[in-house]
Amino acid sequence: MVPKQLTPEQQRARFAERGITFPRDTKVRDANKIQEIGYYKLKEFAYPFFDSESETYKNLSFKALLNRYYQDKNFRIFMLHAIEDVEVRLNNAVASQLGQKYGAFGYLEFNNWVNREIPKFQVEKNQYFFKSNLLKKIKRSNLPDLRQRQNLNNDGFPTVWTMVDSLTFGDTVHLVEAMAPANLKRLANSFACSPTELVSWIKCMNFIRNVCVHNSDLIDIRLITKPLPPSEYRTCILPVQGGYANGVAIAVLILKHLMNHVNSRYKFGNIEDSLKKIIGDDDGIAHMLGFANKAAISVLIKREYYDTEEVCD
Numbered sequence: 001m002v003p004k005q006l007t008p009e010q011q012r013a014r015f016a017e018r019g020i021t022f023p024r025d026t027k028v029r030d031a032n033k034i035q036e037i038g039y040y041k042l043k044e045f046a047y048p049f050f051d052s053e054s055e056t057y058k059n060l061s062f063k064a065l066l067n068r069y070y071q072d073k074n075f076r077i078f079m080l081h082a083i084e085d086v087e088v089r090l091n092n093a094v095a096s097q098l099g100q101k102y103g104a105f106g107y108l109e110f111n112n113w114v115n116r117e118i119p120k121f122q123v124e125k126n127q128y129f130f131k132s133n134l135l136k137k138i139k140r141s142n143l144p145d146l147r148q149r150q151n152l153n154n155d156g157f158p159t160v161w162t163m164v165d166s167l168t169f170g171d172t173v174h175l176v177e178a179m180a181p182a183n184l185k186r187l188a189n190s191f192a193c194s195p196t197e198l199v200s201w202i203k204c205m206n207f208i209r210n211v212c213v214h215n216s217d218l219i220d221i222r223l224i225t226k227p228l229p230p231s232e233y234r235t236c237i238l239p240v241q242g243g244y245a246n247g248v249a250i251a252v253l254i255l256k257h258l259m260n261h262v263n264s265r266y267k268f269g270n271i272e273d274s275l276k277k278i279i280g281d282d283d284g285i286a287h288m289l290g291f292a293n294k295a296a297i298s299v300l301i302k303r304e305y306y307d308t309e310e311v312c313d
Contacts, residue, residue, distance in 0.1 A: 007031075008032065011031070012027065012030050021061045030062060044220075046060060067277065074274045082268075083205050086259065090202060094176065096161075099159070099160045105153050107160045108157055114178045114179065115184075131157065137166040146166070170206050172202075191258055200227040203225075205258070223246040224246075233256065236249070236253060236299055237249055237253065246290065247290025249291040252271065268301055280294075296312045
């Protein structure tokens with residue numbers, strides 16, 4: 001059977017048939033809103049409430065569905081704002097460490113700073129592709145310092161301090177993953193975590209960043225590769241068999257830990273407010289997001305975290 005295109009009014013009726021509740025006198029307004037946002041985009045945000053046995057949505061109103069959509073949009077914007085601060089700080093830390101230890105251009109020789117356990121052939125291959133891509137990125141960059149001769153070597157490569165400006169977050173993650181243990185440990189110390197935690201966390205932040213910029217549903221994300229939970233916030237994450245829930249909560253709390261050491265005065269109020277409007281007074285929805293309970297999000301607006309266990313238990 002070939003699917004047929006439905007009008008916005010028919011799409012509203014389809015939602016209603018499947019259990020989403022609507023006010024009686026807002027048919028035109030509801031249809032216009034569905035046309036504005038998109039039927040399948042709204043369906044994406046309704047999915048956590050879908051019961052596969054009855055093939056209906058349970059305990060979901062159209063008003064609550066719109067709230068989920070708009071608050072997720074706000075949530076993504078505020079998460080991205082904080083993640084960009086982490087990215088900038090990480091880039092500067094990488095540049096400072098490699099520059100101080102190996103000089104302005106020492107980073108170009110991967111053998112100087114990479115993990116010795118990586119096969120030599122793989123190191124040479126990674127170095128070749130990194131340098132090749134770096135030259136392309138430099139040509140597209142708008143940074144004036146990358147055009148100044150004193151910041152380039154004879155082959156046209158920039159100093160490590162200007163180089164990091166042209167990297168994506170993913171590029172930086174790959175560099176950090178490849179670092180020798182001593183280099184990685186020193187870098188991790190600046191974020192008050194172990195090397196294993198740092199790699200786990202920045203990979204998670206890079207993934208969340210990509211979700212944010214591609215207009216995807218962030219509040220209902222499920223992390224296939226679960227990152228390590230920050231020890232001070234473990235009680236705020238919903239425990240499940242085999243560990244912790246893989247919802248967005250763990251990413252939010254990782255970001256909170258990182259920002260505590262990037263900018264301890266950073267205000268998480270916008271993120272906390274978006275989550276509060278999504279969760280409301282419902283522990284069940286908090287669990288959907290991976291939080292231990294509805295009160296767990298209050299740790300986001302606390303500068304100190306000594307009372308985390310009391311809040312989240």
